[in-house]
Amino acid sequence: MLRLENVSKIYKGGKKAVNSIDLNIEKGEFICFIGPSGCGKTTTMKMINRLIEPSSGKIFIDGENIMEQDPVELRRKIGYVIQQIGLFPHMTIQQNISLVPKLLKWPEQKRKERARELLKLVDMGPEYLDRYPHELSGGQQQRIGVLRALAAEPPLILMDEPFGALDPITRDSLQEEFKKLQRTLNKTIVFVTHDMDEAIKLADRIVILKAGEIVQAGTPDDILRNPANEFVEEFIGKERLLQSRPDIERVEQMMNKKPVTVTADKTLSQAIQVMREHRVDSLLVVDDLNVLQGYVDVEIIDQNRKKASLVGDVLRSDLYTVEQGTLLRDTVRKILKRGMKYVPVVDEQRHLVGIVTRASLVDIVYDSIWGEEDQLVTG
Ligand SMILES: Nc1ncnc2c1ncn2[C@@H]1O[C@H](COP(=O)(O)OP(=O)(O)OP(=O)(O)O)[C@@H](O)[C@H]1O
Numbered sequence: 001m002l003r004l005e006n007v008s009k010i011y012k013g014g015k016k017a018v019n020s021i022d023l024n025i026e027k028g029e030f031i032c033f034i035g036p037s038g039c040g041k042t043t044t045m046k047m048i049n050r051l052i053e054p055s056s057g058k059i060f061i062d063g064e065n066i067m068e069q070d071p072v073e074l075r076r077k078i079g080y081v082i083q084q085i086g087l088f089p090h091m092t093i094q095q096n097i098s099l100v101p102k103l104l105k106w107p108e109q110k111r112k113e114r115a116r117e118l119l120k121l122v123d124m125g126p127e128y129l130d131r132y133p134h135e136l137s138g139g140q141q142q143r144i145g146v147l148r149a150l151a152a153e154p155p156l157i158l159m160d161e162p163f164g165a166l167d168p169i170t171r172d173s174l175q176e177e178f179k180k181l182q183r184t185l186n187k188t189i190v191f192v193t194h195d196m197d198e199a200i201k202l203a204d205r206i207v208i209l210k211a212g213e214i215v216q217a218g219t220p221d222d223i224l225r226n227p228a229n230e231f232v233e234e235f236i237g238k239e240r241l242l243q244s245r246p247d248i249e250r251v252e253q254m255m256n257k258k259p260v261t262v263t264a265d266k267t268l269s270q271a272i273q274v275m276r277e278h279r280v281d282s283l284l285v286v287d288d289l290n291v292l293q294g295y296v297d298v299e300i301i302d303q304n305r306k307k308a309s310l311v312g313d314v315l316r317s318d319l320y321t322v323e324q325g326t327l328l329r330d331t332v333r334k335i336l337k338r339g340m341k342y343v344p345v346v347d348e349q350r351h352l353v354g355i356v357t358r359a360s361l362v363d364i365v366y367d368s369i370w371g372e373e374d375q376l377v378t379g
C-alpha cells in the first residue's frame with residue numbers, strides 16, 4: 001500500500017532529518033513511529049503527503065510514485081491529523097469536519113450527514129455541529145481532529161501525536177475508541193507517538209527511529225522480546241514488570257473463568273443472596289446467552305432498594321472490559337492506572353468469558369519483585 005524507498009531529507013542548512021529510510025506498509029496495517037524529539041517523525045509523515053519533498057528516494061502509494069501525482073489531489077486522498085489538533089477556531093465543528101468533503105464538492109446534505117455520522121462514532125451528539133472549537137473540551141477537540149481526517153473516507157491516514165495533549169485518562173479512552181474504530185474501518189494508519197505504552201497498545205508494527213534512521217521495526221511482541229540494542233531497551237524499560245513472567249501473556253491465562261453473575265430478571269434480594277453465597281460485593285449481569293450487560297454492586301443495590309426491585313432496573317452498563325486475547329500487560333496497566341477492582345473479559349460478541357481481579361495481580365507483582373531480589377542475590 002505504502003512504500004518508502006531509501007528516503008532521505010536534508011533541510012536547508014544541511015540538517016539531515018531523515019536518512020535512507022526503507023519501509024513497506026501493508027494495506028490495513030497500523031504502524032506507529034516512535035522516537036525521541038527531533039528524530040524525524042513529523043518530517044517522514046509530511047513527506048508521505050508531500051507537505052515536504054524528499055531530498056532523495058521514492059515514495060509509492062498503491063504502486064504509484066507520489067512525485068508523479070498532483071500534490072493537492074494526493075493530499076485529499078490522505079487523512080492527516082496534525083500535531084496540536086489544528087482545528088480552525090473561526091469554523092464550526094461541522095465546517096471543520098467537512099473541510100475535505102467540501103473541497104471534494106460533496107453536496108451540502110451529504111456533508112452534514114457524514115459529519116453527524118462521524119460524531120456518533122465518538123459518542124457525541126449533533127448538538128455539537130454548530131459549536132466552535134473553543135466551546136469543546138480538549139478531549140472533544142482532539143476527537144474532532146481525528147474525525148476530520150476520516151471525513152472523506154481516505155484509505156490512508158497519517159496521525160502526528162494526535163493524543164499528545166490529553167490527560168492520561170482521556171487519552172486512554174480515546175485510544176480504546178480509536179483502536180476499535182480502526183478495526184471496523186480497516187484503514188491503513190501511520191501514527192506518530194512519543195509514548196511506548198501507546199505504541200504497544202495500538203500498533204500492529206512499531207518503527208523505532210533515532211536521528212533519522214530506523215533502529216528497529218517489528219510487532220510489539222518482537223520488540224519487547226528482542227530489543228535490537230540498548231537504545232530500544234531504554235524505550236521499553238517500563239515493561240520489566242511483565243517481562244519477568246514471559247510465560248504469562250494473554251489475559252485468559254490468568255483470568256478466573258467463573259465470574260459470579262446474575263441475570264437482569266432477578267430481584268435485588270436474589271442478587272444479594274448470590275453475593276453472600278460467593279462472598280463478593282459485585283455481580284456481573286448477563287443475559288440468557290451470557291452476553292455481558294453490566295454490573296450491580298452492593299452499594300447500588302443499597303441505594304435503590306426502596307425504589308427498584310429487579311436487577312435490570314438498577315444495573316450499570318458503564319463497565320470497562322477487555323477482549324479475549326488482549327496482552328496481559330495492557331490489562332494490568334489498565335487496572336492499576338484506573339484503580340479498578342476487576343476487569344471482565346469478553347469475546348468479540350461480548351459474551352462473558354472470565355474476569356481478572358486486582359487481587360490476582362498481586363501474584364505477578366510479587367513474582368517480579370521476588371525475581372529481582374533473586375537476581376541480586378545470585379548475580
Ligand atoms: N523546516 C526545517 N528546517 C530545518 N530543520 C528542520 C525543519 N523542520 C525540522 N527540522 C529539523 O529536522 C529534525 C527532525 O524534525 P522533526 O520535526 O521531523 O522531528 P520529530 O521527530 O517530529 O520531533 P518531535 O517529536 O519533537 O515532534 C530536527 O532536528 C528538526 O530540528
Ligand SMILES: [Mg+2]
Pocket residue numbers: 041042043083160
Ligand atoms: Mg513531530
